[in-house]
Amino acid sequence: MENQTQETQSTTTSKPKRTRRPSKRPRSHEENTIEASASTEVEHTAAETSAPKKSQAKAWSIDDFIVPEVEGKVRFHDLNLPDRVLKSIAEMGFEYCSEIQAETLPMTLQGYDIIGQAQTGTGKTAAFLVAMISDFLDYPLEEKRPNNFARGLIIAPTRELALQIADEAVKLTSNCHLNVVTLVGGLSYEKQKIALETENVDILVATPGRLLDFARSRKVQLGKVECLVLDEADRMLSMGFIPDVKSIIRMTPHKELRQTMLFSATFPKDIQALAQQWTYIPKEVSVVPKEATNQNIDQVIYTVEADQKWPVLRQLINENGGQRTIIFVNRRDETRDLYERLRKANINCAILSGEVAQDKRVKTLNNFKEGIIQVLVATDVAGRGIHVDNVELVVNYSLPDDPEDYVHRIGRTGRGGEVGKSVSFASEDDSFMIPEIERVVGESIRCEYMVNTSQ
Template sequence: MIRRILESIVKFVKPQPPSPREETKEKSTAASDGKPVPRYPRKHPRPPCHSKANETDSRQQKKATPKPAAKDNATAKSVSSPQASEPGKENTHEPQANPEQSRKKKTKAANWSLEDFIVPPEKDKTRFHDMDLPLEVMQAVHDLGFQYCTPIQAKILPRTLEGKDAIGKAQTGTGKSAAFLITIITRLLADPRQKPPVGTPRALILAPTRELAMQIAKDAHELCRYTPLNVVTLYGGMDMNKQRQRLESEPVDIVVATPGRLLDLKYQKYVFLAKVELLVIDEADRMLDMGFIPDVRQIVQATMPKNRRQTLIFSATLAPEVTRLASTWMTEAVEIEIEPDQVAVDSVDQQVFLATGDQKFTLLWNLIEQQQLERVIVFANRRDETRRLAESLERYRISCAILSGDIPQNKRIRTLEDFREGRIRVLVATDVAGRGIHVDGISHVINYTLPENPEDYVHRIGRTGRAGASGISVSFACEDGSFYIPAIEDFLGKKLSCIYPDEKLLQPLPKPLPLSAVKSGKSGDGSGAKRPGSRQSPRRRRRTPKR
């Protein structure tokens, strides 16, 4: 009995021969220098050419042997790299290229010359070829489809490119943004910086509204496409931390900003204006009306002295206050004027319908539906009026959105993007928010209520018929709005044709959707447009803590 017990113990302690599975595992571990290799399915074992040792040997053989033919090279690449055989899969281990380097590569790869941009000379027209602009700027101008300068560009560019201060009287839509951007880019490229400090721009562009600042920055990115210049936009209503990170992460050459946010970042030591040698103040009259001049004065004082700085000021009107500021901030400035009637009358067909207050919405709906308008801006004077108007349009199955001071900035950006992409037919806006709308293809601008200020009328209809394109503006003159027509006519220097609407435009409206469907976000066209401020779900009651 004791012998049997001892034999069983010896048999248990004696080492057993390895199983086939364990033997395979030991061999694979030894082949990889003691490091375990990843497991593969049994049906598809890993080929021996994919082991790390074989990959190292293949690399050494490539260094020692000459390069094979292109076909063999492609085959070797597909064998040695498992990811190469998977189309559409990105290699996440490769470092991403620097945007500045990618722009330089694009410029070099394009191999573009002025022979690719041939514009025949025409009488009374100025070509960009006549301005002696850098090749990078000319290539960007060619990509944007510009051939001849607008009147403001033809008059002001020869002087600003020489480094002179200038004040331009011009409305929006005249191409003034391209005029000062081309000046900035040309001068910065002529005198490049080797190692620009972080947060220290050389050019500063001030705009009164966020929308205008975003549009100027968009134009700047397009014109700087083939240059190493960096553009940063600073405006309120957005995350300030992201703007701080942008200022700290890379050098900045051009800053486009609204005064309030720029001063906040200046006080926090994230942006430094002591090296600003080119200063642009856009829509100075609007800056004055909105009370930004004290902030602008602080910003101007933080830049270089005026004898070492080029300053450009643009304004819709040369009021005495604007002229006084220009004399304080500028040195021997040249004055360029583009009259408003050249802008508003020549490129926009202006129509005025005489209607009562009760007929205006019927006239608006029939105008949009009968003419099948797809991209329209409707202006109103007050925010509450825009809310009521948008709600009524949604009840009658017209997708729309509001752009006013009540709308948060991030939602404004989404609204403008939806309007550009055609997901919104009608944009209901106020004057302050509407001045920064720069969207191509706007066929009609409708003044649901006429503005009290004639300058706002010009800015409104300037949303269509931009840069020489044709457009249509329709104004509704009711019992109250008719009193604003004489002042608008005096400002334009011509009479407006006021007519009564045709009976077809006053046809009765169809049955509207219930108000509950509009508030729940179920519009008739399936767009899901919601009234700004409406809630998707009932508000939860706040729980009171137990004592």
């Protein structure tokens, strides 16, 4: 929802703040086609001087990306995006904007700051990436700068989330010259240092700690950042990263001289205050449904004795065949114990927790995405970084200590309009959390008492 205080601002302050972009105007289809054709002709001319003559390939145009108009839906066609971005979007299989994309892109493409409330799985990553990439293509650098000066900076709370944002950024820049660099802890510092020295840092995706290390040693420069994105700000707060983030933001240009996009699933008072501090006359957008949880998720709580959890879980997994499943536990030692039980039961599984080395966590997550691994056993911190489509089942082996974590956990399933299921075990140790969880989700959750489940 748009910031209500903005209505009282003068007409000058209600305009996009980036005055160096005053001439941004809608480009006609003919202009886009001429630009694409001219670019192709230059490439062919250069190729002809050094290679045998080949039949000319037809330049890609928006006519190759046919998407019918549908009432109530916004097509990417309708947003005046550069053809190179549209081509990447077409190659990724997208046609219509998600709600957060439809709400934010018309404003961010004009240079407005955004405070967005959206849960994971809503398409917010593409929302801020499309805006950033389009802006960089429409307004290329006017002078050469050293490689390590970042143009766009995206800060994420977890390594897994940062790597997945970077992966999507690489796909969206596959048809242009923009380069993506990732700085996260747990992976080779030396390789990341070499990337900063040898590659243009057009889009920098980073976690706070590793980024601050590089920034303080001046191996990466943030003084010319044009666009700043803070993703999952509430999680950065809960993980204690806000002091690092404040230090990083002080290294970037003043908020009036950069575009800032801040996204968060929840907005506690601390995040509300920081959002206003870090943005300049922002537009506010919320696409969180009235229900705190996705209505595509079938939720059930099994009330069980502590010693029933394992046989019920094994039965549940066996009944669901090869479905992609995430099991959440509260402690690292529980992940190890449960993993050993699953492995001995010949269930294809892996661990995702803070005690697992980062390179192995990345490999595990990729194997889970590709279907090589069926079941993940995860803790909350590691699980928050799991952004994988087609997760059919989420199991809360123990109810979370924080009711908000319940929403984040089950949000791993039912993403992108798919139907999912969550099963939570409640024993005498944690069943007192059920009313608190129901209060947070805003509805009663079906409870079933499990008996005679041992095999």
